[in-house]
Amino acid sequence: MKKIQKxxxxxxxxxxxxxxxxxxxxxxxxxxxxxxxxxxxxxxxxDLGLESLTIEEAANRGAQTLMIGVANxxxxxxxxxxxxxxxxxxxxxxxxxxxHTHLNxxxxxxxTAAKLGRxxxxxxxxxxxxxxxxxxxxxxxxxxxxxTDCSVGKMYTTLAIEAEMKxxxxxxxxxxxxxxxxxxxGSGVPVDAVISDFIAGSIExxxxxxxxxxxxxxxxxxxxxxxxxxxxxxxxLHGAQADFLxxxxxxxxxxxxxxPEQKLPGIQECLDLNRQMAQVVSGNSQFAGISVNTQHxxxxxxxxxxxxxxxxYGLPCIDPMITGVKPILVELEKRCNL
Amino acid sequence: MKKIQKxxxxxxxxxxxxxxxxxxxxxxxxxxxxxxxxxxxxxxxxDLGLESLTIEEAANRGAQTLMIGVANxxxxxxxxxxxxxxxxxxxxxxxxxxxHTHLNxxxxxxxTAAKLGRxxxxxxxxxxxxxxxxxxxxxxxxxxxxxTDCSVGKMYTTLAIEAEMKxxxxxxxxxxxxxxxxxxxGSGVPVDAVISDFIAGSIExxxxxxxxxxxxxxxxxxxxxxxxxxxxxxxxLHGAQADFLxxxxxxxxxxxxxxPEQKLPGIQECLDLNRQMAQVVSGNSQFAGISVNTQHxxxxxxxxxxxxxxxxYGLPCIDPMITGVKPILVELEKRCNL
Numbered sequence: 001m002k003k004i005q006k007x008x009x010x011x012x013x014x015x016x017x018x019x020x021x022x023x024x025x026x027x028x029x030x031x032x033x034x035x036x037x038x039x040x041x042x043x044x045x046x047d048l049g050l051e052s053l054t055i056e057e058a059a060n061r062g063a064q065t066l067m068i069g070v071a072n073x074x075x076x077x078x079x080x081x082x083x084x085x086x087x088x089x090x091x092x093x094x095x096x097x098x099x100h101t102h103l104n105x106x107x108x109x110x111x112t113a114a115k116l117g118r119x120x121x122x123x124x125x126x127x128x129x130x131x132x133x134x135x136x137x138x139x140x141x142x143x144x145x146x147x148t149d150c151s152v153g154k155m156y157t158t159l160a161i162e163a164e165m166k167x168x169x170x171x172x173x174x175x176x177x178x179x180x181x182x183x184x185x186g187s188g189v190p191v192d193a194v195i196s197d198f199i200a201g202s203i204e205x206x207x208x209x210x211x212x213x214x215x216x217x218x219x220x221x222x223x224x225x226x227x228x229x230x231x232x233x234x235x236x237l238h239g240a241q242a243d244f245l246x247x248x249x250x251x252x253x254x255x256x257x258x259x260p261e262q263k264l265p266g267i268q269e270c271l272d273l274n275r276q277m278a279q280v281v282s283g284n285s286q287f288a289g290i291s292v293n294t295q296h297x298x299x300x301x302x303x304x305x306x307x308x309x310x311x312x313y314g315l316p317c318i319d320p321m322i323t324g325v326k327p328i329l330v331e332l333e334k335r336c337n338l
Numbered sequence: 339m340k341k342i343q344k345x346x347x348x349x350x351x352x353x354x355x356x357x358x359x360x361x362x363x364x365x366x367x368x369x370x371x372x373x374x375x376x377x378x379x380x381x382x383x384x385d386l387g388l389e390s391l392t393i394e395e396a397a398n399r400g401a402q403t404l405m406i407g408v409a410n411x412x413x414x415x416x417x418x419x420x421x422x423x424x425x426x427x428x429x430x431x432x433x434x435x436x437x438h439t440h441l442n443x444x445x446x447x448x449x450t451a452a453k454l455g456r457x458x459x460x461x462x463x464x465x466x467x468x469x470x471x472x473x474x475x476x477x478x479x480x481x482x483x484x485x486t487d488c489s490v491g492k493m494y495t496t497l498a499i500e501a502e503m504k505x506x507x508x509x510x511x512x513x514x515x516x517x518x519x520x521x522x523x524g525s526g527v528p529v530d531a532v533i534s535d536f537i538a539g540s541i542e543x544x545x546x547x548x549x550x551x552x553x554x555x556x557x558x559x560x561x562x563x564x565x566x567x568x569x570x571x572x573x574x575l576h577g578a579q580a581d582f583l584x585x586x587x588x589x590x591x592x593x594x595x596x597x598p599e600q601k602l603p604g605i606q607e608c609l610d611l612n613r614q615m616a617q618v619v620s621g622n623s624q625f626a627g628i629s630v631n632t633q634h635x636x637x638x639x640x641x642x643x644x645x646x647x648x649x650x651y652g653l654p655c656i657d658p659m660i661t662g663v664k665p666i667l668v669e670l671e672k673r674c675n676l
Contacts (some may be wrong), residue, residue: 123366133565133566135565135600193533195421197567199570200569224572227471227576227619229470230615231569231572234572235568235570238565247411259472273614276611277568279604281565290522
């Protein structure tokens with residue numbers, strides 16, 4: 001995927017609540033230095049804690065891309081957003097969006113962009129043809145987050161690991177496989193939008209051979225146990241050829257996300273199956289930790305929960321947003337004799 | 339997918355050898371009554387054992403569709419095929435193709451078809467938007483062929499089971515998931531061409547709830563252990579919600595198809611993993627047999643091989659083209675108390 005130019009002006013439109021601006025929040029949280037400010041419309045009920053700017057102000061301060069950081073009902077682009085988007089193009093910015101309605105399908109935007117030589121990035125669409133995966137062994141380290149379920153914190157876990165690695169001077173790159181991740185990184189593979197024959201191949205392209213000291217920290221998707229998305233998860237697991245896996249988990253969930261009748265897998269079952277399937281392409285693949293989203297646990301239960309888990313599975317167990325991920329780096333150093 | 343109208347005239351063009359006409363051969367073998375005859379060009383080096391007809395003759399005898407039963411290098415449609423295809427449209431036939439080059443991308447064909455109200459079927463393209471899979475329990479029986487590898491006989495196995503079931507008066511439908519299967523059945527889902535988020539959903543649509551005595555006999559694809567295609571295989575396995583699985587195997591293979599460095603999985607490993615993954619959506623899913631493509635075994639080794647396998651795994655072990663599949667039906671009857 002062509003790199004989306006940074007820094008961004010984050011468009012949050014007339015967002016009614018923070019949930020609608022999830023994408024903008026992800027970018028603000030993980031790449032604050034890439035965010036020039038927020039662009040609102042009248043009626044916007046939220047604030048990202050960034051300076052509110054007009055398009056003209058954002059352009060003058062060097063914003064390269066207007067990032068559509070808000071989801072609208074049904075993923076459409078409402079009419080009252082259009083003028084702001086045209087202003088952005090006319091001010092010299094590109095536009096990037098992950099909405100279902102493609103920027104390029106809106107004639108006024110695509111013709112204006114073409115006339116001005118600006119880019120419209122629809123990050124839901126793969127922008128190239130990927131090959132069939134070949135499973136050839138690649139150099140460099142690759143770490144992949146896998147999950148007991150969807151939306152359990154795989155992106156936050158991998159971003160936290162990349163950030164900590166960089167703080168400690170490791171050579172690491174976050175590899176995005178979903179829309180918010182792609183905005184954060186500026187590039188990636190929207191793997192759930194790839195033609196099914198090319199899932200693993202697209203991830204091989206995303207995470208190529210690299211220097212021996214380099215770490216690709218790969219955002220996972222879904223779960224091998226989620227009946228809606230497991231095919232994507234397995235293709236991603238095979239394409240990643242990861243030497244290390246992190247299991248992500250949300251301990252208060254009662255059933256698989258979106259499927260009230262679908263029971264959750266056990267943690268041991270997830271560890272075993274993901275390791276077995278990873279070893280099909282990467283013979284020594286092993287788990288290096290469990291990352292738990294503990295936000296819905298009571299404060300006094302959190303430490304006990306993590307300690308119990310650690311004892312039971314013999315792996316560092318952390319919450320990336322609360323305890324941090326340092327124990328995972330210690331584990332990786334130990335396993336790699338770094 | 340809209341149903342492709344039968345009977346077919348099988349176009350084998352200027353095929354240099356039988357391998358190039360694999361698709362036509364599949365249709366001839368499994369749906370001889372749907373084949374009016376073969377249409378050749380000068381230079382054709384093969385014969386399907388069907389009457390050779392001109393387009394006019396085929397149309398006069400009632401052919402509804404010219405089926406492109408031959409693959410050309412790179413999947414293109416060469417210029418010297420074009421006149422025959424236009425003749426077919428002008429004679430009142432539709433055209434169906436599984437080539438990489440889409441019929442609809444050739445202006446002369448698409449404009450002629452539009453003018454005459456004829457259909458061009460590109461069976462490599464899903465012809466509708468599929469939903470995300472919901473994993474809801476469905477009525478009726480579903481049997482799926484899975485494999486130790488790609489191209490080990492999953493289509494032939496399921497077609498043989500459907501045929502035997504029909505001979506014995508069972509209520510059975512072959513469900514096609516690949517191009518040749520789609521030609522044979524006249525409809526299906528080209529699952530490796532579906533957007534990855536919808537793999538399982540497309541198979542749920544293909545194999546809906548049915549009467550309690552009905553059997554969907556579902557063509558499998560790839561293998562959970564093939565690093566290029568396993569995502570498709572797992573999505574298909576989850577979407578199929580199969581109560582019975584048949585493992586397909588080719589015993590003389592030395593490595594995974596197309597990947598010289600990729601070792602083959604063991605049969606027990608395949609049985610265990612497929613059953614475990616099938617049970618994520620279908621709690622009682624179980625294997626009802628092993629189908630072996632023994633064509634490369636010596637005649638005197640075949641029976642011993644199948645008997646040994648049968649003893650080792652406690653399942654009926656057959657070659658669908660040599661021993662037939664009756665033992666599998668006996669096993670299904672026993673398991674279902676039919």
